[in-house]
Amino acid sequence: MARPGGRSARVQEAVHTAVRELADEVGRDALTVPLIAARAEVTPSTVYRRWGDLQALLSDVAVERLRPEAPPEDLGDLGSDLRAWAEQFLDEMGSPAGRAYIRDALLGDPDGSNAGQCSAYAAEQVGVVLARAADRGETAPDVETVLDHVVAPMMYRILFRPSGHDAAYARRLVAEVLDAQV
Amino acid sequence: MARPGGRSARVQEAVHTAVRELADEVGRDALTVPLIAARAEVTPSTVYRRWGDLQALLSDVAVERLRPEAPPEDLGDLGSDLRAWAEQFLDEMGSPAGRAYIRDALLGDPDGSNAGQCSAYAAEQVGVVLARAADRGETAPDVETVLDHVVAPMMYRILFRPSGHDAAYARRLVAEVLDAQV
Known part of the structure; x- marks a missing residue:
């Protein structure tokens, strides 16, 4: 388990924020892992290692947005x-x-x-x-x-x-x- | 509207059959439009023109399979x-x-x-x-x-x-x- 406030939590926060911002700017269908990684200032391989693929990342971001x-x-x-x-x-x-x-x-x-x-x-x-x-x-x-x-x-x-x-x-x-x- | 039994219906039948067969053989996640087109003996552009993308084609095939x-x-x-x-x-x-x-x-x-x-x-x-x-x-x-x-x-x-x-x-x-x- 990642320690709250540690590097893992910071990466998650940066990547989720990048997805939300880019979805507003270029639209959800134009999102790619390299685009998201660049905005979040992490490497694409960090994203792939943690989430597997774009769909899994979008699924995690969606659940966060559905949180009451x-x-x-x-x-x-x-x-x-x-x-x-x-x-x-x-x-x-x-x-x-x-x-x-x-x-x-x-x-x-x-x-x-x-x-x-x-x-x-x-x-x-x-x-x-x-x-x-x-x-x-x-x-x-x-x-x-x-x-x-x-x-x-x-x-x-x-x-x-x-x-x-x-x-x-x-x-x-x-x-x-x-x-x-x- | 496509005439039943015409070329359009034959293409649909061949492409749907190819999706079902290939899904059994290689698994759903390994499906690609070129692979499906080759099995159905149509060009990839025929598939793209008619369905737009792989996800839309898989959606149509799924609905067919869900028909009682x-x-x-x-x-x-x-x-x-x-x-x-x-x-x-x-x-x-x-x-x-x-x-x-x-x-x-x-x-x-x-x-x-x-x-x-x-x-x-x-x-x-x-x-x-x-x-x-x-x-x-x-x-x-x-x-x-x-x-x-x-x-x-x-x-x-x-x-x-x-x-x-x-x-x-x-x-x-x-x-x-x-x-x-x-």
């Missing part, structure tokens, strides 16, 4: 919290940038660990919402139920049926999973 | 039919070959039409099962409900949580969606 920046907002009750979180998730993941990151995360990920990390982020955010509900004494579904019946249908539409999702869809999935609790 | 070969089996009642279909879907799509095809179908698919086709195949098969149930006078959920609460959770696990699915999981999702109808 803050816990879900506390709006005072389970329905409001879960609705707001689901609407925001669908909006962000269903945007062109979100879809590109999800695709990158799924590719270049032979052992499935980056895809698993994406799901773990969602589970963690949902877990915060449900734990708050439990603290308030509200009846709440468990995390797995919300993953299966709210997160999964949204992600399925994002990936397989890009035109079929909007905030009303997210709200309906949340209403159904909460109704099923009663 | 037969309608779901008729076992006499909705519960049995939907359970059997869901178990088989999870088994096939969750296999290493199935996951590779789904990933290929999702990539090299800039307009989302191949991903949409994958979802349309599932919707069609589910539609057959539900129409049979209606003919028998059984109460059945609609296709969208089954896509959201049976197909989507299975696909989410296949893509994002590769270790968390088995036949019991498929049966539980079907039982829940049918219970919710009562």
Whole structure:
């Protein structure tokens, strides 16, 4: 394992930053390992040694970008919290940038660990919402139920049926999973 | 539009066959357009002109392989039919070959039409099962409900949580969606 703050962490930070900057400047499809290495001021072989290939590097960068920046907002009750979180998730993941990151995360990920990390982020955010509900004494579904019946249908539409999702869809999935609790 | 049976259809057939054969012989990661073109007895530029790049070609081949070969089996009642279909879907799509095809179908698919086709195949098969149930006078959920609460959770696990699915999981999702109808 690399020591945090050591050379390994600095290389990762520089390379990830180079990918993000260059993707904005020249577009994702024009990225190459030599281009990224030059911007990050490392050798191409450093990149190949650490990430294997461009796709694996893009997958790691995508997962970093999909990491939630803050816990879900506390709006005072389970329905409001879960609705707001689901609407925001669908909006962000269903945007062109979100879809590109999800695709990158799924590719270049032979052992499935980056895809698993994406799901773990969602589970963690949902877990915060449900734990708050439990603290308030509200009846709440468990995390797995919300993953299966709210997160999964949204992600399925994002990936397989890009035109079929909007905030009303997210709200309906949340209403159904909460109704099923009663 | 290409006339069925014309040169265009023959080229497609030859190129798809070449991809399938070579994937078995040398492995998917060793495929190149020149290799495929040579086996299909067409020029590389024919392949580039028609498909754009290797990833787009692999996406088309993957969708062909994901096309269901037969309608779901008729076992006499909705519960049995939907359970059997869901178990088989999870088994096939969750296999290493199935996951590779789904990933290929999702990539090299800039307009989302191949991903949409994958979802349309599932919707069609589910539609057959539900129409049979209606003919028998059984109460059945609609296709969208089954896509959201049976197909989507299975696909989410296949893509994002590769270790968390088995036949019991498929049966539980079907039982829940049918219970919710009562």
